[in-house]
Amino acid sequence: MGLLKGGINEIIATTANNAAPIGIHYREQTARMILFLGSHTAENIERDGWVVANFVHDPILYVKSAFGDLSREAFVEEPVAGHQMHRLREAEAWIAFSATIENKTSEALVVRLTPEREIMEGAFIQPINRGFNSIIDATVHATRYIRNRDAELKKLIDYHAGIIRKCGGKREIEALNLLMSYIE
Numbered sequence: 001m002g003l004l005k006g007g008i009n010e011i012i013a014t015t016a017n018n019a020a021p022i023g024i025h026y027r028e029q030t031a032r033m034i035l036f037l038g039s040h041t042a043e044n045i046e047r048d049g050w051v052v053a054n055f056v057h058d059p060i061l062y063v064k065s066a067f068g069d070l071s072r073e074a075f076v077e078e079p080v081a082g083h084q085m086h087r088l089r090e091a092e093a094w095i096a097f098s099a100t101i102e103n104k105t106s107e108a109l110v111v112r113l114t115p116e117r118e119i120m121e122g123a124f125i126q127p128i129n130r131g132f133n134s135i136i137d138a139t140v141h142a143t144r145y146i147r148n149r150d151a152e153l154k155k156l157i158d159y160h161a162g163i164i165r166k167c168g169g170k171r172e173i174e175a176l177n178l179l180m181s182y183i184e
């Protein structure tokens with residue numbers, strides 16, 4: 001698996017007609033997801049036994065897939081390991097995994113991922129942009145904030161909003177406006 005780096009890889013996970021940003025924990029050659037119960041991603045993986053990790057650099061896709069639904073046209077079917085897996089049409093690269101449940105608690109699933117296919121669709125060298133990185137951080141905090149309205153989380157979101165406004169391009173600013181519309 002050449003694309004995953006040691007640590008947590010923030011990708012967009014696709015399951016049957018669904019997409020959501022999820023972290024892949026990659027340590028000692030083993031890839032896992034920790035999924036909080038109640039998400040479509042957790043439900044679909046438990047039912048179907050597969051997930052695709054999509055590598056994308058569009059900040060709007062991270063926000064949209066975290067809070068809303070993508071249209072059917074956003075997905076492409078890929079026959080892999082006996083499944084019709086779904087990946088994002090916009091993916092710059094993707095890894096299709098078979099997924100097995102290693103552990104299930106009242107709160108979360110631990111899912112072990114076995115790579116079945118890894119494809120680079122194009123070159124994807126991207127300059128580091130703090131605005132983009134802060135979209136990822138702000139979106140993580142926002143997915144928690146909409147559940148508990150914790151004032152500390154709002155402070156973190158506002159901090160990242162400042163960086164996005166200062167360092168982001170048009171697409172990051174648009175993603176920030178979308179994010180704010182979801183949480184207000």
Ligand SMILES: Cc1cc2nc3c(=O)[nH]c(=O)nc-3n(C[C@H](O)[C@H](O)[C@H](O)COP(=O)(O)O)c2cc1C
Binds near residue numbers: 024066140143
């Ligand atoms: C960058 C990022 C990483 C995330 N990582 C995880 C994760 O590892 N596990 C998880 O359960 N949710 C994670 N989330 C939250 C889910 O994306 C969020 O709950 C989403 O609404 C689930 O959508 P779904 O119901 O379509 O699966 C993450 C969110 C972001 C923005």
